[in-house]
Amino acid sequence: MERASQGIIYGINGPVVKVRGKQAFQMLEMVLVGHDRLIGEVIRVLEDETIVQVYENTTGLKPGEPVVSTGKPLTVKLGPGIMGNIFDGIERPLTRIADNTGIFIKRGSIMDNLDREKLWEVKILVRPGDHVKQGDIIAEVKETESVNHKIMVPPNVEGEVIETADDGLYNIDQVIVKVKEGRDIYNLTLVQEWPVREPRPYCHRLPLNIPLITGQRVIDILFPMAKGGAAAIPGGFGTGKTLTQHQLAKWANADIIVYVGCGERGNEITEVLEDFPKLIDPRSGRPLMERTVLIGNTSNMPVAAREASIYTGITIAEYYRDMGYDVAIMADSTSRWAEALREISGRLEEMPAEEGFPAYLPSRLSEFYERAGRVENFNGTTGSVSIIGAVSPQGGDFSEPVTQNTKRFIRCFWALDKALAYTRHYPAINWINSYSEYSDQLEGWYRENASPEFMDRKTEISRILQEEGKLLDIVKLIGSDILPEEQKLVLEIAKVIRQGFLQQNAYHEQDTYVPIQKQYLMMDSILRAHAGASRLVALGIPVSVIRKSGVFEELIKMKYNISNDDPDAFEKLNSKTESILNEIESDYRASGRVNEV
Amino acid sequence: MNIEYMGLKEISGPLVVIDGVKDASFEEMVEITVGKNKRLGRIIQIEGELCVIQVFEGTRGISLENTHTRLLGKPLKMPLSMELLGRVLDGKGRPVDGLGEIYPEITRDINGEPINPVMREYPRNFIQTGISSIDGLATLIRGQKLPVFSDSGLPHNQLAVQIVRQAKIEDDDEAGFAIVFAAMGVKHDVAEYFRESFQTSGVLDRVVMFLNLANDPVVERIVTPRCALTAAEYLAYEKNMHVLVIMTDMTAYAEALREISSSKGEIPSRKGYPGYLYSDLASIYERAGMVKGCRGSITQIPILTMPNDDITHPVPDLTGYITEGQIVLDRSLSAKGIYPPINILPSLSRLMKDGIGKGYTREDHPEVANQLFASYAKVQEVKALASVIGEEELSETDRMYMNFGREFEEKFIAQDFSENRSITDTLDLGWKLLRLLPVSELDRLSPKTVEKYYTRSDSEGGDF
Numbered sequence A: 001m002e003r004a005s006q007g008i009i010y011g012i013n014g015p016v017v018k019v020r021g022k023q024a025f026q027m028l029e030m031v032l033v034g035h036d037r038l039i040g041e042v043i044r045v046l047e048d049e050t051i052v053q054v055y056e057n058t059t060g061l062k063p064g065e066p067v068v069s070t071g072k073p074l075t076v077k078l079g080p081g082i083m084g085n086i087f088d089g090i091e092r093p094l095t096r097i098a099d100n101t102g103i104f105i106k107r108g109s110i111m112d113n114l115d116r117e118k119l120w121e122v123k124i125l126v127r128p129g130d131h132v133k134q135g136d137i138i139a140e141v142k143e144t145e146s147v148n149h150k151i152m153v154p155p156n157v158e159g160e161v162i163e164t165a166d167d168g169l170y171n172i173d174q175v176i177v178k179v180k181e182g183r184d185i186y187n188l189t190l191v192q193e194w195p196v197r198e199p200r201p202y203c204h205r206l207p208l209n210i211p212l213i214t215g216q217r218v219i220d221i222l223f224p225m226a227k228g229g230a231a232a233i234p235g236g237f238g239t240g241k242t243l244t245q246h247q248l249a250k251w252a253n254a255d256i257i258v259y260v261g262c263g264e265r266g267n268e269i270t271e272v273l274e275d276f277p278k279l280i281d282p283r284s285g286r287p288l289m290e291r292t293v294l295i296g297n298t299s300n301m302p303v304a305a306r307e308a309s310i311y312t313g314i315t316i317a318e319y320y321r322d323m324g325y326d327v328a329i330m331a332d333s334t335s336r337w338a339e340a341l342r343e344i345s346g347r348l349e350e351m352p353a354e355e356g357f358p359a360y361l362p363s364r365l366s367e368f369y370e371r372a373g374r375v376e377n378f379n380g381t382t383g384s385v386s387i388i389g390a391v392s393p394q395g396g397d398f399s400e401p402v403t404q405n406t407k408r409f410i411r412c413f414w415a416l417d418k419a420l421a422y423t424r425h426y427p428a429i430n431w432i433n434s435y436s437e438y439s440d441q442l443e444g445w446y447r448e449n450a451s452p453e454f455m456d457r458k459t460e461i462s463r464i465l466q467e468e469g470k471l472l473d474i475v476k477l478i479g480s481d482i483l484p485e486e487q488k489l490v491l492e493i494a495k496v497i498r499q500g501f502l503q504q505n506a507y508h509e510q511d512t513y514v515p516i517q518k519q520y521l522m523m524d525s526i527l528r529a530h531a532g533a534s535r536l537v538a539l540g541i542p543v544s545v546i547r548k549s550g551v552f553e554e555l556i557k558m559k560y561n562i563s564n565d566d567p568d569a570f571e572k573l574n575s576k577t578e579s580i581l582n583e584i585e586s587d588y589r590a591s592g593r594v595n596e597v
Numbered sequence B: 001m002n003i004e005y006m007g008l009k010e011i012s013g014p015l016v017v018i019d020g021v022k023d024a025s026f027e028e029m030v031e032i033t034v035g036k037n038k039r040l041g042r043i044i045q046i047e048g049e050l051c052v053i054q055v056f057e058g059t060r061g062i063s064l065e066n067t068h069t070r071l072l073g074k075p076l077k078m079p080l081s082m083e084l085l086g087r088v089l090d091g092k093g094r095p096v097d098g099l100g101e102i103y104p105e106i107t108r109d110i111n112g113e114p115i116n117p118v119m120r121e122y123p124r125n126f127i128q129t130g131i132s133s134i135d136g137l138a139t140l141i142r143g144q145k146l147p148v149f150s151d152s153g154l155p156h157n158q159l160a161v162q163i164v165r166q167a168k169i170e171d172d173d174e175a176g177f178a179i180v181f182a183a184m185g186v187k188h189d190v191a192e193y194f195r196e197s198f199q200t201s202g203v204l205d206r207v208v209m210f211l212n213l214a215n216d217p218v219v220e221r222i223v224t225p226r227c228a229l230t231a232a233e234y235l236a237y238e239k240n241m242h243v244l245v246i247m248t249d250m251t252a253y254a255e256a257l258r259e260i261s262s263s264k265g266e267i268p269s270r271k272g273y274p275g276y277l278y279s280d281l282a283s284i285y286e287r288a289g290m291v292k293g294c295r296g297s298i299t300q301i302p303i304l305t306m307p308n309d310d311i312t313h314p315v316p317d318l319t320g321y322i323t324e325g326q327i328v329l330d331r332s333l334s335a336k337g338i339y340p341p342i343n344i345l346p347s348l349s350r351l352m353k354d355g356i357g358k359g360y361t362r363e364d365h366p367e368v369a370n371q372l373f374a375s376y377a378k379v380q381e382v383k384a385l386a387s388v389i390g391e392e393e394l395s396e397t398d399r400m401y402m403n404f405g406r407e408f409e410e411k412f413i414a415q416d417f418s419e420n421r422s423i424t425d426t427l428d429l430g431w432k433l434l435r436l437l438p439v440s441e442l443d444r445l446s447p448k449t450v451e452k453y454y455t456r457s458d459s460e461g462g463d464f
């Protein structure tokens, strides 16, 4: 065996440890620090000194304690046992840590990432003589009822299958397939390892022209997300970032969800752990937890592991993408990750750029968001990784460095607004500041799957909201009474759009998730009412009369009154609206008060 | 280990540096003797044989020569036993009430350890505080961390005292409750006000007080909330008690942190606060909660001042990012004579959704709360308009909003310091106020709720 390089601790400053002595550490290598063998990572190598960030609390460490090299970078184990599970920032299983150390996480608990005892039902898909290369699927394991785990040839392995195990029960360490390449023989098991900071390879990228449907109207209609895209949700505290992330984790039409709680609250992770096993995926009919993996490195857990958690999450996401799945990863919050970078950088006394953040913040952000994408895999399947990152700007001010730099690398921006949150307009996504640059590419899909008129309708909704914005500026100065009637109508319809359409109650059984068809029909009903009412206004009928008839209220309540599986109800609603409007018109005509047109 | 190190290499603000130290461990406690008196310090950085030490009692009177320092071989620990109840301790957890030492059942590192999220129990139990604006609109849940954002001159202390007096935090089980009070940099009379009010309400023997007052050493403040929470964790998770922790003033705490950071020469982020202020505050606030297998709980009500009433100041801002909501006090309400001057719009309880409604408070609670928020938000718009065009020029509906706004502030938000309203009273009051508005304006209510509550004949006592 190669002798592990070794050094001794020289200095300690929070999570940053200086190492001296005889050594040959490599950059980004994983090391074991001190007598307690705390996990650390080499972040700087100097001539006579190596700097290590430690993923655990460093209280009690002493100069002179040994630091041992492991010879490999920080990696994650990829194999069955990930789905439905919860890990910390460096893929340690929190449930098993709890079995060992109880309520609190004690340090120095090195343990297997995946369960090595558990036997999986394995179906072998290759035969001796087959030629296999990286990414090829050699076996299948039913990881959960919802997820078929494809065992793939690890990257950079290629050759001829010389031996296979029979179908049957195996643990993750047992060899199931042997591959020979020249003189080398690779023993393939159910797991592979991958360094977290390195993107997993794929064949080539595909266009982002399929939406990630979330069931949230303001997103799916106004600011749609593409499968394989990258989105950011910035917002001050309490504006709804986490709730939106939870909503997407629950309802987005991805096959796999990776939820990274990065430096946020413990209770939010607990909430997912309690809710998801009980919630049923509308598409598979199975509990949501079966397709979900949680990475929980909460705000009170060590800061260096928080920095790593984002990479652990994205690597797992890529691994399932390689199997041909659509994966969505939620990172809450990327600002906490950026702060972890800042903290470590500060302890290294690096020259800071803006607000104390290191100069490499933009490049790290871009490396992360670049790992999103829809791709063709080496095994011929298509898969995608969609990234949705929450951003927690200091002081709620979007001009700060993390928000600004994130904006450069994402194409979907859901800006949460304090003022909306204060009035309890949820989701508090501001329709003026938010944008999606995927809209155009997704147009075809919406035309085909929602309605040929979809784009026109959507444009009309945006137009009304924009116009409302302008009119409200005037109203603030003079009140709404002296606006012309058609403008009053715009205000009225915009109100219907805001309250009846954009507002969506995450806690309401029906409203929490709305199928795209219903979303379209809701939008359609509002616009029909607008057209009908415009006709009356042109005849000289005041908006106040139309309002009194209750047509608008009826529309606002359609989200509660019409259930998700009853699209026919919209026809009834539309004809009711129409007959009310017609009645007003004929009353007016009868009384001879209409304008001549 | 009894090596003593004579003298110092450097003194900088509350920090000292010693050279030639052997066998020091990170965050170890040290005892520094200066003449006849002893001070405590903690090693916060090690570089070879150099140790940077923060001195809790400050460095006044210390010179490079007049000290000798001894390593204590362990991090700062808090002695714990049931005897803590009824005691008064200093900011480092040492008794100052003249009643003698505390004989520990166990001692614990004050830094605690992170709770494993899989071992948390999601908090769901409503605590009635008897204060309408809190119970109705920003409901306190047992195990929650719900801070009060305030500023000097506002009655945050009264509010905290009223909550302590009226809130029923214990269950009907026998575990009982305790109050842990941590003062950081507050004036003597504030601490005394709390002590007296605990006494008047007859709970003093269930209170543990940690006092680091305005004239006490600044650096000591860094450990005060940690000592307090170590005591709280012991009472909650080992003695199954429901513990309410009041911590005031978190802004003074953060300022102490800033002072140390700048003495260390660290690169500041906003307003001079260190870049790790978020993580540091989280290591305090995240110690609230409930855990599996324990009947006890820790509910935190931190109080902090927002310099210049600025909610975007780093301390309230980062606090809001960690806690599960906030109660925001407002100077203009206070100026109108409204107590408690809670501005409900920026106030929020994130845990209320699972602790209110059918089976918890009353079925209509979520909708009433939502509607009151929405209508009161609309009042602000109307007010802004009225200030431009004059109240007389407002439309009829807008005038109804003005009236609703006034009544809401005077009848719902305002209540007496000793008035303890039941949740039913609070919700009924909410309905009375909503009836001041035409039903067509109430867009957050379901038809069913309107029918059942809005139109209900007002037998319980006429209009205002």
Ligand SMILES: Nc1ncnc2c1ncn2[C@@H]1O[C@H](COP(=O)(O)OP(=O)(O)OP(=O)(O)O)[C@@H](O)[C@H]1O
Binding pocket: A235, A236, A237, A238, A239, A240, A241, A242, A243, A244, A264, A392, A426, A427, A428, A504, A505, A506, A507, B320, B321, B322, B349, B350, B351, B353
């Ligand atoms: N769609 C929604 N439906 C109902 N309530 C919502 C919705 N979105 C947000 N809320 C409310 O807003 C509160 C705060 O939301 P959330 O916890 O997601 O904020 P956040 O932006 O993640 O805050 P922080 O940055 O502090 O973590 C929730 O507890 C909930 O009451």
Ligand SMILES: [Mg+2]
Binding pocket: A241, A242, A243, A264, A332
């Ligand atoms: Mg959040």
